[in-house]
Amino acid sequence: TTLADSNADLAVDLRAQIREQLRSGASETAVKDFLVQRYGDFVLYDPPVRPLTWLLWFGPALLVLGTAVVVVRARRRHRAVFRPRTDPPELADLVAPPGRSRWVVAASLALLPGGAMLLYLHLGNPGMVRAAWASTPATLPAGDGHTVDMQQIDAMVSRLALRLRQEPGDANGWYMLARSYTALERFDDAAAAYAKAVALVPDAAALRADYADALASAAGGQLEGAPMEQVRAALALDGDEPKALALAGTDAAERGALPEA
Known part of the structure; x- marks a missing residue:
């Protein structure tokens, strides 16, 4: 999915930043450099092939290839164990028992997701995952001891609010706090946080x-x-801003101005 087609919160935020950069006179190259510097190569639809992204491009293929080699060798060893007894007796000392082969295969398969996670932590942007979680309403299945409960979410939001009291010039922080309050349906607090962000930007x-x-x-x-x-x-800043247009249309409809709506 391209940035233009996505309705994800991050995509909406990136589109807004791109519009602001272009409105200020920045070139397309300058906008790309700004986004890459801020978010990393993962924001590009087609990240460049360079030493820093070699693992991103070739790491999965190497993991799959390495696993395939281990599986093939394990199967060959397994078949060798059941060869007819015409094999020289010395061969028994060179063949791994079938149990060991199965463990080798299982360990190799277990390394695939772990390797992928390490690859993402090295080249990706885990901070964006944490930010997305902070801005998404939590679904809390009953009785699941592994989910984050509302008290933990409130604690995280409170820590963010406390940090912003010490760093009131962080516009992105106020924006994230406002969205967190909105997800918690604390709309008065959300409006106050948005007011801080709007004052800064x-x-x-x-x-x-x-x-x-x-x-x-x-x-x-x-x-x-x-x-x-x-x-x-x-709308004075951007006549095509989707949410502003939707709200303006709703207001017009409530006033009975259907053509305007």
């Missing part, structure tokens, strides 16, 4: 649209007033 249309949505949610779905002020500000 006033020209981000998508951010203002999210702020408007949080204000409306805090007001019980009412768009009139402060939410529509943010919607109009977002």
